[in-house]
Amino acid sequence: MNIREAKEEIGKAVRAYTARTQAGSLRIPQKRQRPLLLIGPPGIGKTAVMEQVARECGIGLVAYTMTHHTRQSAIGLPVLEQRVFGGESYTVTSYTMSEIIASVYEQMEKGGCREGILFLDEINCVSETLMPAMLQFLQYKTFGSHRLPEGWVIVAAGNPPAYNRSVREFDTVTLDRVRCLDIRPDWAVWKEYAVERGLHPAVLSFLELRPERFYVMEPGRAGFVTGRAWEDLSEILLAMEKLGLGVEEELPGQYLQDEETALEFAFYYRVYEKWKKRLRPEQILEGGGGVLEKELPALPFDERLCIVWLLLQRLLAMAARLDGQRKLSESLGYFTAGLPAEANKVGVSPMGTEKAEELKALIQERLDSRRKGLEVRKEHGLLAPGEEERERELAKLIRGCQEELRLSGGADVFARTSRREAEKTKGQEEELALGLERTAAFVRRAFGNGQEWVVFLTGLAEHSVCREVIGRRLPGLQEQSDALLSADRREEALRKRLEE
Numbered sequence: 001m002n003i004r005e006a007k008e009e010i011g012k013a014v015r016a017y018t019a020r021t022q023a024g025s026l027r028i029p030q031k032r033q034r035p036l037l038l039i040g041p042p043g044i045g046k047t048a049v050m051e052q053v054a055r056e057c058g059i060g061l062v063a064y065t066m067t068h069h070t071r072q073s074a075i076g077l078p079v080l081e082q083r084v085f086g087g088e089s090y091t092v093t094s095y096t097m098s099e100i101i102a103s104v105y106e107q108m109e110k111g112g113c114r115e116g117i118l119f120l121d122e123i124n125c126v127s128e129t130l131m132p133a134m135l136q137f138l139q140y141k142t143f144g145s146h147r148l149p150e151g152w153v154i155v156a157a158g159n160p161p162a163y164n165r166s167v168r169e170f171d172t173v174t175l176d177r178v179r180c181l182d183i184r185p186d187w188a189v190w191k192e193y194a195v196e197r198g199l200h201p202a203v204l205s206f207l208e209l210r211p212e213r214f215y216v217m218e219p220g221r222a223g224f225v226t227g228r229a230w231e232d233l234s235e236i237l238l239a240m241e242k243l244g245l246g247v248e249e250e251l252p253g254q255y256l257q258d259e260e261t262a263l264e265f266a267f268y269y270r271v272y273e274k275w276k277k278r279l280r281p282e283q284i285l286e287g288g289g290g291v292l293e294k295e296l297p298a299l300p301f302d303e304r305l306c307i308v309w310l311l312l313q314r315l316l317a318m319a320a321r322l323d324g325q326r327k328l329s330e331s332l333g334y335f336t337a338g339l340p341a342e343a344n345k346v347g348v349s350p351m352g353t354e355k356a357e358e359l360k361a362l363i364q365e366r367l368d369s370r371r372k373g374l375e376v377r378k379e380h381g382l383l384a385p386g387e388e389e390r391e392r393e394l395a396k397l398i399r400g401c402q403e404e405l406r407l408s409g410g411a412d413v414f415a416r417t418s419r420r421e422a423e424k425t426k427g428q429e430e431e432l433a434l435g436l437e438r439t440a441a442f443v444r445r446a447f448g449n450g451q452e453w454v455v456f457l458t459g460l461a462e463h464s465v466c467r468e469v470i471g472r473r474l475p476g477l478q479e480q481s482d483a484l485l486s487a488d489r490r491e492e493a494l495r496k497r498l499e500e
Contacts, residue, residue, distance in 0.1 A: 035154035040183030043226025060116030223258030
């Protein structure tokens with residue numbers, strides 16, 4: 001299965017394992033809850049999927065790499081205690097709480113999450129002395145005398161021995177205690193994630209052109225490339241371009257550990273740089289680009305594809321900006337909805353000193369609560385992209401309202417700020433809709449119904465905000481997209497069947 005299918009299975013398991021009867025007991029007893037074991041090559045997104053599932057399900061996440069653990073840290077350290085049996089006192093050995101179990105309780109205390117995922121990575125790299133305790137934990141959910149809290153689901157991951165010399169094969173005893181999910185890299189699935197995350201257009205267009213270069217890893221082959229490497233390369237390219245730093249020829253090879261792939265991408269990146277200087281997406285967004293579009297059909301396909309992704313990058317950046325503005329506006333609405341009614345009324349008389357002080361204290365309490373929640377999510381890797389920046393912007397807006405309230409005493413400052421942010425959201429949506437319409441018209445005029453048009457529509461369809469805005473505001477483009485992509489997908493499915 002691919003990583004998206006694995007994510008769906010994990011989500012279902014979380015819901016099934018945490019479901020309770022009317023009496024409050026677990027529908028599936030904890031002892032019968034088989035941990036999920038993800039087996040697949042490195043760098044395909046197993047850890048990232050854990051973060052996504054935890055974030056989307058609103059539950060906690062505690063992650064451990066088992067190669068760092070000894071039997072003592074997993075089970076706990078022995079301590080001597082005096083106990084009385086049959087009227088006689090005896091010295092017996094007990095154990096401190098497992099570091100892993102303690103981390104779960106600590107996360108519950110900090111984040112308030114009673115349910116969550118305990119993710120144990122590289123589980124088939126544990127030492128010989130720890131393996132018996134791991135078997136006990138997988139079946140009975142206990143380390144020593146300490147049990148994993150109810151509502152916490154165990155998910156483990158490991159690499160096949162072909163990719164990691166330090167791992168061992170899972171034996172029958174282990175496999176009889178887990179649900180084994182065999183995961184394979186899948187460019188089409190990873191592409192959806194990459195588009196949503198806003199990865200570098202040179203990376204996306206290169207892999208669109210050479211999908212076989214997405215994941216290069218064969219037993220016995222010296223070089224390799226993973227999805228993780230492409231994402232990390234994308235981050236450094238975006239940062240260096242933003243800062244105006246030059247990208248050296250050797251940079252791709254520092255991330256892509258396959259010489260052929262690194263050389264091909266380095267050459268392609270120069271093509272991207274050339275068109276980034278020549279192309280002016282803002283002119284196309286304003287309805288221009290007539291001279292350039294006559295030149296495009298005669299270009300090599302790799303350059304045409306590069307241009308399509310440069311245009312997509314601008315639209316996806318606008319969509320990401322709109323998404324952030326929407327979430328900021330919604331957060332502001334949630335924040336102010338619970339304030340006293342006087343704070344959100346328009347045209348009321350100035351608030352008295354006592355009420356203003358009460359409101360100030362309540363606002364500060366809520367800001368502190370949000371800040372604490374943000375710190376916990378950040379510590380456990382559960383922050384959504386851009387969430388930290390939005391929280392800072394929200395705090396800035398709230399403090400601006402407080403200052404205006406202090407200076408004017410008018411109680412409608414929060415309502416006016418909410419309306420202003422809502423208008424900003426509406427304006428950005430209209431701007432994106434117009435940009436989508438004009439850029440689509442440009443691509444259609446330049447390339448007709450060719451593969452470039454399919455790539456353009458697919459890129460838009462794989463971004464949730466673009467897809468939603470097209471569906472609501474651009475019915476003509478939606479109709480063209482549905483017709484073309486459904487035909488393209490049918491053709492792709494037929495091709496795969498023929499290859500099989």
